[in-house]
Amino acid sequence: MTVAIRVIPCLDVDAGRVVKGVNFANLRDAGDPVELAGSYDTGGADELTFLDVTASSSDRETTYEVVRRTAEQVFIPLTVGGGVRTTDDVDRLLRAGADKVGVNTAAIARPELIREIADRFGSQVLVLSADARRVPAGNEPTPSGFEVTTHGGRRGTGIDAVEWATRAAELGAGEILLNSMDADGTKTGFDLEMIRSVRSVTKVPLIASGGAGAVEHFHPAIEAGADAVLAASVFHFGAFTIHDVKADLKAHGHPIR
Amino acid sequence: MSANVVILDYGSGNLRSAQRALERAGAEVTVTADPNAALEADGLVVPGVGAFEACATGLREVGGPRLIGKRLAGGAPVLGICVGMQVLFERGIEHGVTSEGCGEWPGTVERLKADIIPHMGWNTVDVPEGSRLFAGTATDERFYFVHSYAALRWELEPASPRMAPPLVTWATHGTPFVAAVENGPLCATQFHPEKSGDAGARVLANWVAMVEAR
Numbered sequence: 001m002t003v004a005i006r007v008i009p010c011l012d013v014d015a016g017r018v019v020k021g022v023n024f025a026n027l028r029d030a031g032d033p034v035e036l037a038g039s040y041d042t043g044g045a046d047e048l049t050f051l052d053v054t055a056s057s058s059d060r061e062t063t064y065e066v067v068r069r070t071a072e073q074v075f076i077p078l079t080v081g082g083g084v085r086t087t088d089d090v091d092r093l094l095r096a097g098a099d100k101v102g103v104n105t106a107a108i109a110r111p112e113l114i115r116e117i118a119d120r121f122g123s124q125v126l127v128l129s130a131d132a133r134r135v136p137a138g139n140e141p142t143p144s145g146f147e148v149t150t151h152g153g154r155r156g157t158g159i160d161a162v163e164w165a166t167r168a169a170e171l172g173a174g175e176i177l178l179n180s181m182d183a184d185g186t187k188t189g190f191d192l193e194m195i196r197s198v199r200s201v202t203k204v205p206l207i208a209s210g211g212a213g214a215v216e217h218f219h220p221a222i223e224a225g226a227d228a229v230l231a232a233s234v235f236h237f238g239a240f241t242i243h244d245v246k247a248d249l250k251a252h253g254h255p256i257r
Numbered sequence: 258m259s260a261n262v263v264i265l266d267y268g269s270g271n272l273r274s275a276q277r278a279l280e281r282a283g284a285e286v287t288v289t290a291d292p293n294a295a296l297e298a299d300g301l302v303v304p305g306v307g308a309f310e311a312c313a314t315g316l317r318e319v320g321g322p323r324l325i326g327k328r329l330a331g332g333a334p335v336l337g338i339c340v341g342m343q344v345l346f347e348r349g350i351e352h353g354v355t356s357e358g359c360g361e362w363p364g365t366v367e368r369l370k371a372d373i374i375p376h377m378g379w380n381t382v383d384v385p386e387g388s389r390l391f392a393g394t395a396t397d398e399r400f401y402f403v404h405s406y407a408a409l410r411w412e413l414e415p416a417s418p419r420m421a422p423p424l425v426t427w428a429t430h431g432t433p434f435v436a437a438v439e440n441g442p443l444c445a446t447q448f449h450p451e452k453s454g455d456a457g458a459r460v461l462a463n464w465v466a467m468v469e470a471r
């Protein structure tokens with residue numbers, strides 16, 4: 001048998017509360033990430049991702065507390081990303097109970113951070129999160145046609161997204177979370193060309209993110225080369241469930257848990 | 258009476274989940290590097306994530322190999338998890354560098370031979386007849402793995418035909434590798450039972466029951 005395709009819900013957490021709203025029935029507190037994590041665990045999630053969007057560093061302690069409480073109650077892997085800048089940030093999250101840590105902007109500014117984290121904690125804890133887009137017309141093109149962005153996709157870096165994924169894996173990233181900023185929020189499906197481009201050069205697991213709007217959007221991402229699929233609002237608002245996605249993946253011949 | 262289990266804290270890994278998962282399995286759990294506590298506990302868990310070399314070094318710094326050896330000599334249960342399983346073998350080879358393990362089992366931990374590495378996610382396992390660790394799990398049950406290295410061969414020959422042979426559970430990522438071992442008081446899993454949902458909870462409960470039954 002082969003490893004199952006992972007379906008991963010992502011929660012945006014701000015100062016210990018889930019933001020962007022979650023519309024679940026039967027929750028006592030829809031803003032509590034721990035309770036939501038538990039319901040996704042029950043609902044068949046293969047992993048959980050928290051994206052910490054807390055702006056103020058003084059509120060960061062609440063993030064650690066949320067991670068601690070989640071790790072004590074939810075027995076599937078937990079990735080925490082957002083605002084990770086140093087190996088000490090990684091250490092704190094892992095000690096709180098995170099299994100993996102997502103690194104994004106700080107690695108663009110200083111790629112050696114990837115190697116430092118991998119050397120100290122192992123590649124398996126490090127998810128390189130890349131917000132990528134097609135280079136807009138009029139901008140300097142990149143070899144693959146895709147570039148890495150910062151500031152939630154608003155600012156292009158001119159760094160080729162495919163080359164960045166390759167480099168990150170060489171530096172020690174254990175996994176790549178490829179988020180299409182063009183597809184993000186459109187609900188029209190994943191950017192399959194981008195997934196294929198990154199898959200063709202990287203040998204680490206690849207998580208596709210951005211654009212999921214329907215159950216039938218997921219299997220093409222797998223066929224394009226993704227090992228896992230991540231989505232947020234479609235799950236939070238109950239457009240369909242993780243089980244629905246898995247049933248469709250299975251119907252298309254992909255192994256699921 | 259519930260089993261008293263020590264998780265050996267030698268600076269490796271997310272111990273919180275392991276602690277809570279074992280408590281859920283009915284054990285009383287202490288996380289410590291205290292050798293006496295580790296020696297006297299009903300069950301000892303050796304966790305481990307990251308590099309073989311770093312884990313083996315950390316383990317030696319708390320006297321881990323000797324502790325494990327003394328426990329096993331007295332028939333006291335030990336459970337290795339992930340790299341905590343890998344360091345039970347004789348040696349590990351990472352980036353061309355060979356590091357010494359505890360040597361409880363012969364053989365080498367080496368890089369997986371697969372297209373996509375790390376092996377990350379939920380995979381099925383091939384459980385041998387008579388397994389107590391996997392009792393009650395479905396044949397297509399999946400467990401959570403995250404590793405780039407593994408024992409690709411099992412080299413321990415039974416010392417005597419009268420001794421019960423070790424039970425080896427295999428999984429496949431590219432090629433087959435050792436996913437779990439039940440060898441008298443010494444058990445180990447390459448996957449993370451504490452991260453494997455209900456299936457992992459069952460394995461931990463089985464191990465705790467084995468500790469209690471001793």
